[in-house]
Amino acid sequence: MTDGAPRRPIGMALTAHHEGFRDDPHPIYDALRSHVPRHHDPDYGRILLTRYDDVRRVLRDRNYGVDARRTREDSYMRRVAGTGVRERSGDTAYEPPLVLLDDPGHRRIRKLMAKAFEPRAVEAMRPHIEAMAAELLDALDGVTRANFISTYAGPIPTRAILEMMGLHDACVDDFKRWSEATLMGYDPHRGADAQGRLREAFLAMARVFREAVEERRAAPRDDLISAMVRAQEAEDRLTDLEIVSLCTQLMVAGNVTTSDLIGNGLHALLTHPEQLARLREDPACIDAAVEEMLRFDCPITETARIPFAADQIGDCPVQRGDTITASLAAANHDPHVFADPHCFDIDRDSSGHLGFGSGIHVCLGASLARLECRIALTAFLRRFPALRLDPERAPERRRLPFFRGFTSLPVLLA
Template identity: 45%
Template sequence: MRVARPEPPLVTPDFNPFLPEVHADPYPVYRAMRESDPVHWSPDLGVWFLSRYDDVMALLRDQRFSADRSRSSLYVAPPRAVYRSLLTLDPPDHTRLRGLVSKAFTARVVEVLRPRIEVIVDRLLDAAAARGEMEAITEFAYPLPVTVIAEMLGVPSEDWERFRDWSAVLAASLDPVMPEERWARVFPARDALFDYFRVIVAERRSQPRDDLISAMVAAEENGDVLSEHELLVMCNLLLVAGHETTVNLLGNGLLALLSHPETMAELRARPELMESAVEELLRFDSPVQFTGRVAVEEAVIGGRSIAPGQSVVAMLGAVNRDPDQFPSPDRLDLARSPNLHLAFGRGIHFCLGAPLARLEGQIALTALLRRFPRMRLGAAGPRLRDTVVLRGLSCLPLLLR
């Protein structure tokens, strides 16, 4: 008997995909938008929403659109909240700053970190094995990447609990239209992180080490125009962005596998699928759901005219389920090929840390499946984070025996 697929909600002009009820299960809503209004104008938000793969690909490669959030009507923030980082800069400033750190995150350089990542994974899983259970987010998915990026930067990894508190607040500041009470938490966290890095940067000026902060300080002192503020912003971004994607990849990916036990069993039996499996998990439930641009010139996307100054939201989670690009998009297919997902974006703002997140995901999931053949969800079940742009779990209890 064929089971009828439930009808998705109607996409009306006042529809808002940022609402909590959408975030709980966004993919039926995304399908409705693609099918009924793929280039959707929201008069209430003053924003275009793109939910088709080809339209988003065109947007992210089009130089007539800026990543500068300060131009956007969607991101209403106090003046103090606006500062320039790789996420929001356009060329030539973006090109200059990205060039200072990009060599540290190439696939070849990141591969050198494999033995160290394996050691960190084994240490975390040894502790979990002794308990027979694990809260996978706080006890594994978070400490793994934050330890790796802290060591790359050259800051004490034992400070990871402080980083967790700061980064959770700062990551939430990516969300559009944040209430004032949330901004009230952002500023103390950002100031504390800046103060933390200000001390580290001063130490590296007098006593350089073989780490990323020392390299950025040296680049500044060798004539590349990198101000003190730019240096602090870069440290902030690398620490937060350097672990957030992996945390959400591991949490979302584990939940997807546990929800598809036959698929998880296949991956356990065929570990050679792990590389393509990580790509499919990134596509299936993307760690970053939205990214924004602002038109600086008139442009046409998907047959709709976008005026200068209008904001456009690329719905990455939606385009990664576009059936025109991904056959049977709601099926978790670990051998999917091709799999040109946009989980890391595209164009000049393609995620700098993508090779690192991929490697961490492959090593972590391989070890989990190998060591815990009886791994299953704990009774409390998973809990979603309350962020909009970043999609991930705040809690994922696992039983390991």
């Protein structure tokens, strides 16, 4: 950086593979934001943005896209976007996900999906989510130490999506495992083993979804897969492959991310006892608390955009086809927008945070994720008034770029 500043980190040092970055990326983001806010990372072939204004602008600028095929072969975007499933299997389960589709394909599919995720449709999920939380809490009756992730934060979002899809009998553990395996597609350092598990997971999920599509076509029900099948009969039809791919995406996009929000949120509360006390005293603060959790420790730390033409981001020229990585986590801690940004404060105004992105790709499942997190944390705190971190077992963070969360969060319940 400038004289006296630390060396510019690149490549793996800017991912959760690096211990220091995994534990707390903010000292590095702060230094980059101050010294090189548009940071060229030659190792990963990308430009990393850390200022809120740059990040928000690029996410909302229609002259930037997301289709990895528009970027260079060796770019970071290509390395993380390819699953290898399409190339290696005749029985393909892979279509570019919505989040990697440009218009007109993006507009068409987003429109067809949007209705299912409108606040009213999501609100109808409330009793189901409350029942799931209660059932998981009952299973913890008499237990004094637990891993919050595996026993509680993990299963709720998987069950919620399966419920929306009408797959009541599907095995939650299988889907959780397949979703985790699929995330490896976002790791540029994944080896052949991980690639193999990723491919198997895609194909296994596709088999279940394809069967469900056949069943709904024969006998429609009141669920999301039936709604997608009905959309096939409309003018702007979805193909079977698109439906299967959308189901896979919803499973992956909405599952681990939401578990991570619930886990990161509880961790923030337990490490800031005064904030926990404040929430216990006034549980109605939960909505604001969840927004602050999304700002303070957001589950998706980065996303990427590709300029359609040469452009300028601040003082940094960018070329058509470059990979621009926009750090949502760094933007959410920009002191020009959020005063005292590293302070977790559920009473602050966190609106404008970029935890769900911004612009045309803004998270489709944001209302669902918010509802799940509010219900899950409220119910857990109510059930365990003496809840605290387990002093004998340290929490563990996932070692994967983009998806920031805990694989293990040990707590004492009594």
